[in-house]
Amino acid sequence: MGIECSDIVASPRVDVFAWFARRGAFARLAPPWQPVTLLAEADSLATGRAVLGLPGGLRWIAAHDPEQYRPPERFADAVAADGPASMPIARLVPWQHVHEFAEVDDTHTRVIDRVRTPIPESVLRPMFDYRHRQLTHDLASHRRASEAGLAPATIAMTGASGLVGSALSAFLSTGGHRVVRLVRHRARHRDERQWDPAAPAADLLADVDAVVHLAGASIAGRFTDAHRRAVADSRIEPTRRLAELAAATGVDTFVSASAIGYYGYDRGEQALTEKSERGDGFLADVVEQWENACEPAAAGGVRVVRVRTGIVQSPGGGTLRLLRPLFSAGLGGRIGDGRQWLSWIGIDDLVDVYHRAVWDDTLSGPVNAVAPQPVRNSEYTRVLARVLHRPALLPVPSFGPAVLLGKQGARELAEASQRVTPTALAKAGHTFRTEDLEQTLRHLLGRTAG
Structure with missing residues (x-):
């Protein structure tokens, strides 16, 4: 039993093998619907080990086989035991995975996976279909950036x-970039730097080409005074301080997270573009101040991009993580009358938007990170x-979200209606991986067979 599958990707064999050898490859290929946590990534395709956390405290150890390591033609891994947490898996689930790379021509490679295991092919097929789609899209995104002139860069990220x-960060690392993680605790690794949001060190951004600023307290929750303060205080002043430092240091690009909450919680049937006026509500107030906090970087000659993000689709977080178990149990349904507009984006398309914001010099100012086809809440529910x-x-019922989020939280989160269009991305000629909601959800949930 097991599986053998292959696909052709539009990249030279040496580049494909290099992608697999870089940090982040395992994370990019791990199916997000599986209850697996990457605890340690292999540091070598020849002799390294990856450690996965499974439910119940079990461990899956994937040990690479040095005898099968033949760059750029192949590498292999097999399940191994190292302690009681990994022993049951190693004994009960034999697994040997050979990765092969055959040169089709100078610009195309056939990627072949051969797995020997008692796990049925019907169980494995969605995982390997997902892996091949991810690899194809990731390599295509990196190729477009390279053709546009992006060389390996150092990117600081909060x-x-x-x-x-x-x-x-996994996507950028597999593309050959160095990601410097700005962390609030003491730096423990070579690619970490300690960041004090209130007073960042003068050398924090030394030798950095671009900054991607994502940090901020979650907006989910009851809109109490304390929650509102946390949402605002974790964004506005830390962004201003970092933008000032970016200008003083002379980085090329400053990309900051933002949100479509800028447009307010109910804009009816308006098609909202980056040029639309801000709307009403607490989130609109915060987002406006958050975006304005980037101005010191722009004033200092740094290209600034503000990524106004829609409702991110990922089983690992956000609304899909909350809704999936409810819908799986048959307890899902529309909210209220279901006519609210939902401007969504798949997690991997959002990664591509941030990537483009780093390399595309034509992008600056606000950029709506949403799929081209928003849907109503009722349609999202059906899909x-x-x-x-x-x-x-x-x-x-309409009072349901208010019980959990409070009246204001329900109005600005669960019941929000924003019909947002990615006008700036369309003008830039951006290509989405998936524009269709059903296709996106099937990919993320491993349900592509229908």
Whole structure:
């Protein structure tokens, strides 16, 4: 039993092998719907070990085989035991995975996976389909950036351990860039620097080409005075201080997270572009101040991009993480009348937007990071239910979100209606991996077979 599958990617074999050898490759290929946590990434395809955390405290250790290491043609790994947490998996689930790379021509490579295991192919197929799609899209994104002139760069990042930051840092690392993680604790690794948001060190951004600023307290929660202060205080002043330092240091690009909350919580049927006026509400107030806090960098000659992010789709966090178990149990449904507009974006498309913000000199100012096809809440509900093969017959009454989030939180989060369009990205000729919601959810949830 097991599986053998292959696909052709539009990259030279040496580049494909190098992608796999870099830090972040395992994270980029790990299916997000599986209950697996990457605890340690292999430091070598020849002799390294990757350690995965499984439910119940179990460990999966993938040990690379030096005898199978033949760059750029192949490498292999097999499940191994090292202590009681990994012993049950090693004994009960034999696994040998050979990765092969065959040269098709100077610019194309056939990537072949051969796995020997008692796990049925029907279980493995969604995982390997996902891996091949991820590899194809990631390599294409890096190729476009390289053709546009992006050379290996040093990119400082706040919020690198969050949902977006972890995906983006892995993506950038596999592309050959150095990611310097700006952390609040004492730096423990070579690619970490300690960052005090209130008073960043003068040399924090030394030798940095670009800054990607993602840090900020979660907006999810009841809109109490304390919650509102945390949301604002974690964004506005830290951004200003970092922007001032970026200008003083002379970095080329400053990319800051922002949000479509700028447009307010209910704009009716308006199609909102980057030139639309700000809306009403607490989040609109915060986002405006947050974006204005980037001005010291722009005034200092740094190219500044403000990524106004929509509703991120990922099983690892955000709304999809909350809704998936409810819908899987058949307890999902629309909110209220379901006519609210939901401007969404898949996690990997959001990674591509940040990547483009780093390398595309034509982008500056606000950029709407949303898919080209927003949907109403009722349509989102139907699509998610269809992907999970579950009914969605239990609409959430309008007072429901208010019980959890408070009246203001419900109005600005769960019941918000924003029909946002990615006008700046369209003008730049940006290509989305998936523009269709159902296709995106099937990819992220491993349900591509329908």
